[in-house]
Amino acid sequence: MTHERQHRGLTAANLTNTSYDMEPLKSGNKIPTEQFLPASDAKKLQKKRVSFRAIVAIGLPTALAIIALVTGLLVWHFHYRYNGRVRKMFSGYLTISSQTFSDAYENSNTAEYKELASKVSRQLKGIYGQVRLLSKYHVASSVQGFSEGSNNGIIAYYLSEFNVPESQVSAVDEAMASMDGGENARKSRRGFGRRTDNSLIIDGMTSGAVDARLAGRNLKRSSKRSHHAHGNQTDIIRSPGFPDSAYLPNLYTEWQIRADPEHRIRLEFDVLDLEKDCRNDFIKVYDSLAPSEKQVIAEKCGYRLPDEKICGEKPPKTVYTIKSNQTTVRFHSDLSYVSEGFSAEFEAFEPTNPCPGRFQCDNDLCVSPNLECDGYNDCGDMSDERGCTCNETQIKCKNGFCKPSFWRCDGVNDCGDNTDEENCGNCKAQEFRCRNSRCIPAHKQCNGYNDCGDGSDESQCEKSIAVHCSDLTYKCKNNQCISKLNPMCDGEIDCADGSDEAECKCGTKPYKSSRIVGGKDSSEGEWPWQVSLHMNTQGHVCGASVISNRWLVTAAHCVQDSEKFKYSQPDQWEVYLGLLNQGETSKSTLKRVKRIISHPQYDHLSDDNDIALMELDSPVTLSQNIWPVCLPEATHDFPAGKSVWITGWGKQREEVDAIASVLQKAEVRIINNTVCNKLMDDGITPRMICAGVLSGGVDACQGDSGGPMTSTESSGRMFLAGVVSWGDGCGRRNRPGVYTRVTEYRSWIREMTGV
Missing domain, CATH: 4.10.400.10 (Low-density Lipoprotein Receptor)
Structure with missing residues (x-):
């Protein structure tokens, strides 16, 4: 899900009872939806009842945000063959910047809706007409709905049908992928916007093939229903006949739900009955008014096993002493399927000496x-x-604690009373320290003037101001520089030209919310940019990160030849995207590598400039399990002490050989480069960034190389802060992991890939 201002949506299929509420983004109210798909056998219509609850929350900051529940498509719209031809259906959306959104475009029966829909259909025909292959096989296009885009423009959601010879199916798929809305594609489509009396200015277009499971010719389309939910309104949607009778076989039903401005939808499935075969019975939720596979939020299908799991977090007191020689443990659970269960350890001890x-x-x-x-x-x-006597290698904090001396002056308050950050050559009391190390009076912070010279005194204020450009300021596309810290994709337009929010289809998790030492299992779709790189004869070797539908970022040392293997050769690699378990690669998307670009200044001795790019042989379809991470601009700040995430399938302990089966995740802290350089024997360059848990036990390891270190920013989006590079062992105390600092390579990545 992209979480953009322009469009929002959900799609569900195959449920029996759903409620939805609408709630303001900053307070709490309510909204919902539901959907069903075919039962393949009338005898199976009465399904085993399973209690299930799912809640989907979507921010809708525009004037008319949308939630569309779409379970399928018209049967004749996809993939049935006759006379050696295939009927293919693509869905997507395009942005119309030459029209202004109004309420009339919500209702498909108004004259305004019909007129604009007709224009969009004609314009789509013209767009396809510029590509001979698409023009030859295009049958028709139809508009499914409109929503409000940025700057009060319009998003049009559409379906396009093509009648294609079987031998040309792949070519048509590639032609459609080439029209997709990246920066280069938009530039190549500028001609679409040349205005005539009847044409529209189109700014960006996204499309993808429709889910192949909706190909059944015997699907019965139920009525398409549209709702506009308002604040403090709760509604319920049920499958036809629920709860008195089962829904009919081969049924497809669709809901489109819109919300008031600045509100979001909360969707709850109270009763959910699904067949075991996911090909016939499933729910799908889209962030779109058309079933675009690039806008899938969630999908549910198949029986859910009754594995009861406890709700709640780790209790504050985790150790209980029982003085007798007997105890009884009672465990109670409801029917929640979303929590992580519990684990407990126990041991016997001599009461007089509980910790021998x-x-x-x-x-x-x-x-x-x-x-x-x-x-x-x-x-x-x-x-x-507590009550410690500090030795010569420690800082004596005023509050009585002792801390390692290398934490002094690292920019992080480790003592808790700031003792370790005093007398560091910093600014005096009542002074503000600029990012360029200048000191200014504290009262000048957020006064609307660039007193620091680098804009840092105005960087975290309510309003951003235009400042002189420097290495520490963000530059907009119009070459204006602004004071705000990390403004890119934070959900607020700070640049006058809107360029800070223009390329933000990245870094969102459609779900919730080297090996990793001390980590825990990830969930499916939790890290959709994580990639597993396999050598043809070795299996998993390195990790990588998705940055677009065609490009990956990895480590340069992963693609350097050895005496035995030609790692630099693209045809030696297999790329698995959307993978969770290494034992289930068949469930993921497999791609081949077309090209490898290792940084030209990579030094294998120091691991400086340890970054490389991989181009896939064909674009991958983005989905809830495959989604790009955001790339930070060169001025993006990842401060010392900030928590970041590392992920990978590498070794779980330094002393073992086997990699992890399930993708691991771990939270670590960014370490000040000066401190890290002392810990890592002066091996840190400005192009590296360190992170870890200095007490040990949590780290990246062999097999995690090339994978991501990601940071969650204020907008909730995740940015690629680092690429797993090297370390001294795995999870050792006072030996953090070292990562390639991605901000140092933003221009190079853009030059090589266009991303």
């Missing part, structure tokens, strides 16, 4: 005695760090 040979924490946890007073909270309640 170890330190006893106040919470009854037992830890190694050498962890006492080491500066790290090993107990979890700080009891191992």
